Amino acid sequence: MWNVSVWLDDIENTPPLRQSLLASATRKRTPDQSAQLSATSPTKRQRLADIDGNARQMTERTPSPVKERDTRRIADVGVFDEDDGRTPRQTRTRSQKAAEYLTNKNPASVVLDARFKHFLPPDRADSSSFPTRSSPSQASGSTSRSKSPVKDAVDLQVADIPIYQRTREEVGIPKLAETLCKKLEDIADGDGLVPKLIAERMKQHGDTKLRPRHLAASELPFSEYDLDDFKQLVEIWEDARQLEKDNVHEAAWNSEVHSSVFRLALRPHKKRIWYFNITQARPVPAFLPTQASRISESRLVDYSVNIMPTLNEQRAIERLISKEDEKQSTITQTRTTAVRTRPCVISIETKTDSGHVKAKNQLAVWGAAHFARMSSLFGPSREEEGANLSIHQVIHVQLHDWKLYLMVERQAGMFIDEIDLDLCIGGTKSLLELWKLRASVRCLAQWAEEEYWPVLWRKLKALEEN
Structure with a gap:
């Protein structure tokens, strides 16, 4: 008869084969380990031939450093922009994005979304600070109508x-x-x-x-x-x-x-x-x-x-x-x-x-x-x-x-x-x-x-x- 408690302890202390192999993926593998990993992994497309094997000669350039990207979304840090990995962008929080609107770093014709309001500091959360849609003359820096018109x-x-x-x-x-x-x-x-x-x-x-x-x-x-x-x-x-x-x-x-x-x-x-x-x-x-x-x-x-x-x-x-x-x-x-x-x-x-x-x-x-x-x-x-x-x-x-x-x-x-x-x-x-x-x-x-x-x-x- 099986001793269930002993079996569970054994299973708990024994790392799975795939997890063990993945943990060592960055280390050099032996031929036997490579074969075993391939047998347990889904079928993948074969890698393209190295550039050195291509018929055309490519212009040699200095490769840019690889920057690790954390794909997790952390509310306190911000949301990473999706850029398919080609050019890493600087991470900005939503408060920083809202502040850029208020400091006119973005075009004046863009209206600030009201959902940014609760991300602003208390002294800048007043709706009167929000930019409004302006005319072309205002966007170009005209000051003839810089203040509110006489309306009532x-x-x-x-x-x-x-x-x-x-x-x-x-x-x-x-x-x-x-x-x-x-x-x-x-x-x-x-x-x-x-x-x-x-x-x-x-x-x-x-x-x-x-x-x-x-x-x-x-x-x-x-x-x-x-x-x-x-x-x-x-x-x-x-x-x-x-x-x-x-x-x-x-x-x-x-x-x-x-x-x-x-x-x-x-x-x-x-x-x-x-x-x-x-x-x-x-x-x-x-x-x-x-x-x-x-x-x-x-x-x-x-x-x-x-x-x-x-x-x-x-x-x-x-x-x-x-x-x-x-x-x-x-x-x-x-x-x-x-x-x-x-x-x-x-x-x-x-x-x-x-x-x-x-x-x-x-x-x-x-x-x-x-x-x-x-x-x-x-x-x-x-x-x-x-x-x-x-x-x-x-x-x-x-x-x-x-x-x-x-x-x-x-x-x-x-x-x-x-x-x-x-x-x-x-x-x-x-x-x-x-x-x-x-x-x-x-x-x-x-x-x-x-x-x-x-x-x-x-x-x-x-x-x-x-």
């Missing part, structure tokens, strides 16, 4: 020319804009605004917003264009409802709805006042409000309504801006070709989401750039002179609603107010609101043609003569 209402208040967002109750309406605002308020109320024939058509299309007070007392307000305009408004209304249902992007609203509204509303003023899609237009940097060495963010807007000069007027404007520095040779806030010689009277920003605050800031920056352009040409405008150049209308379109704000340059350009008039000039939610919007845009166009442009043109001629 607080930044605008501490700009070189402060911009304050006000309510109507805080500052009231400037005297030179009182008449215009009163007309727009009457349109928003809608009393006596809709001709009877148009009102009947609205009822046929199921507009539930129409009330008896909205009907015109007589057919006098009815014009030859009204019926044709109404047919187009029905199409715009249907398109707007479908776009809202489909939850489409802002660009679709601009092309399908907003542009159609401007085209229809400005048709009677086309020779003098027209709209332009300036989604890609950037304001001239010199006209932007700044804060010390920081330049405010070049925020974009979607539309502008502009004066359409006659041929003689446009030539005078071209002669005037040709004397300006090339970077600011424009009559507006931007050097975009379509509006470069056509003075801006209204700026519009459209949103389909809840970007109300952002839209107000965008319009504030764009309006401030408008005042800066006018000031660089004529000097600061004085509100008390009633010159109309000290006000600039801006419109925020939020899905269906169109809201009017008034920007006012105060105390000869010392600061700017952006006044929330709490005035919805119309919208695309119903046919009645579209009818109001058509009338409001035409009211603004009439003011631009009859009151704003004559003052601006006199100043332009006087500047050219001098």
Whole structure:
């Protein structure tokens, strides 16, 4: 009978044959040992012939020293890079790799992975230390935008020319804009605004917003264009409802709805006042409000309504801006070709989401750039002179609603107010609101043609003569 305990002791103290042979693999083996090892090892591919046996002559070079590589992964030391053994790399810990990002040893366009954060020392683990994706100019060492841009209402208040967002109750309406605002308020109320024939058509299309007070007392307000305009408004209304249902992007609203509204509303003023899609237009940097060495963010807007000069007027404007520095040779806030010689009277920003605050800031920056352009040409405008150049209308379109704000340059350009008039000039939610919007845009166009442009043109001629 086997003595199990004796057998186990014997097995434990006897090294396995393969282990014994492997342990002595680095020593010179006898022929018998080699044969025994081959019999217990898996079949291997035969080694290639020595270089000396090759037919071609190889260039002799000094072999690099063999460096032993530990294939174990040790958390405290780091992780070896996989390089297939051809060129040993220096071992770096993950903390060292993260530190290299923070010391800009890697390209600035690479964003540090957030998983490195817990490997950093406590004094450097703040997320504000993480590099951000930069523009090509920043990566090349440009310092013109080295600090954060002016982005929000607080930044605008501490700009070189402060911009304050006000309510109507805080500052009231400037005297030179009182008449215009009163007309727009009457349109928003809608009393006596809709001709009877148009009102009947609205009822046929199921507009539930129409009330008896909205009907015109007589057919006098009815014009030859009204019926044709109404047919187009029905199409715009249907398109707007479908776009809202489909939850489409802002660009679709601009092309399908907003542009159609401007085209229809400005048709009677086309020779003098027209709209332009300036989604890609950037304001001239010199006209932007700044804060010390920081330049405010070049925020974009979607539309502008502009004066359409006659041929003689446009030539005078071209002669005037040709004397300006090339970077600011424009009559507006931007050097975009379509509006470069056509003075801006209204700026519009459209949103389909809840970007109300952002839209107000965008319009504030764009309006401030408008005042800066006018000031660089004529000097600061004085509100008390009633010159109309000290006000600039801006419109925020939020899905269906169109809201009017008034920007006012105060105390000869010392600061700017952006006044929330709490005035919805119309919208695309119903046919009645579209009818109001058509009338409001035409009211603004009439003011631009009859009151704003004559003052601006006199100043332009006087500047050219001098």
